[in-house]
Amino acid sequence: MAADSITATPETSRVRGLPGLQALGFNRAQSIAFLLLLAFLAIGPFFLYPVFLMKLLCFALFACAFNLLIGYVGLLSFGHAMFFGMGGYLAAHSAKVWGFTPELAILTGGAMGALLGVISGWLAIRRQGIYFAMITLALAQMVYFLCLQMRFTGGEDGIQGVPRGRLFGVFDLSADLSMYWLVAAVFLIGFLLINRVIHSPFGQVLTAIRENEPRAISLGYRADDYKMLAFVLSATLAGVAGGTKALVFGIATLTDVYWAMSGEVVLMTLLGGLGTVFGPAVGAAVIVTMQNYLAEFGAWVTVIQGGIFVICVVAFRAGIVGEIARWLRVRL
Secondary structure, three states: OHHHHHHOOHHHHOOOOOOOOHHHOOOHHHHHHHHHHHHHHHHHHHOOOHHHHHHHHHHHHHHHHHHHHHOOOOOOOOOHHHHHHHHHHHHHHHHHOOOOOHHHHHHHHHHHHHHHHHHHHHHHOOOOHHHHHHHHHHHHHHHHHHHHHOOOOOHHHOEEOOOOOEEOOOEEOOOHHHHHHHHHHHHHHHHHHHHHHHOOHHHHHHHHHHHOHHHHHHOOOOHHHHHHHHHHHHHHHHHHHHHHHHHHHOEEOHHHHOHHHHHHHHHHHHHHOOOOOOHHHHHHHHHHHHHHHOHHHOOHHHHHHHHHHHHHHHHOOOHHHHHHHHHHHHHO
């Protein structure tokens, strides 16, 4: 009875996707958006700089992982940079020092994110609101200090000269285009995994906890356990994103574990659309594009980003994708 009361919602019963995509939980508009995403991934590297696209996809996965926590559980973490940055450090170290192949190095980054997620989640998950956010921020700052002091991280120099290696020990990834296809595959797997979680009974329980936690508890659900699982999954995917980025650029630095990175992923998620499937990826694309093409303005990039963010918050309260979805619901 409890499971039925959570999963049999009007939203899930109205899902009607295109043939072949309905099983993924996409409605018609999301199915079209997903096909456009696949087309962009397929032809993008032939028109845009592959390294730029790889950076965009790494941050898009990072933002999607963060959105799983804040958008569907309602937990605002100011410490997600520790998962992203430490995932990058461990992936870089395992590839350069331990000689791991790229896929194993990325998985090592994800495992590091999961380990940190278990530790920090155990300390923070029973708190809510600003208390949860402050605990995650404090833990992230502790991790930043450790990265600054530990020998294997290289301190302020970071881990440099990280080899991309050979995928499965066979396919050379030194060429940007070859590496791009691996990054695109990692992003798609992570994106589809998050989408599957969102549309599963587990995801519906997470949404119920976000909307009314006391009621979910009264129905027999152990809310803290569900939140813990979501937190660890989000941390794991953030570690995968950080590990992938470290291999792309051949370096892992303090920048990715600094508190500003946690603020940046919050900005990406809010700009694209909190609690939407494609919103975080769109927000990441906007932010990374601005950073790339407005770099000549120097420190003014931050000012421009702030101005655009204020405009979007005032004019697009639900984010870019959220407003588009609202417009489609009114028109269709």
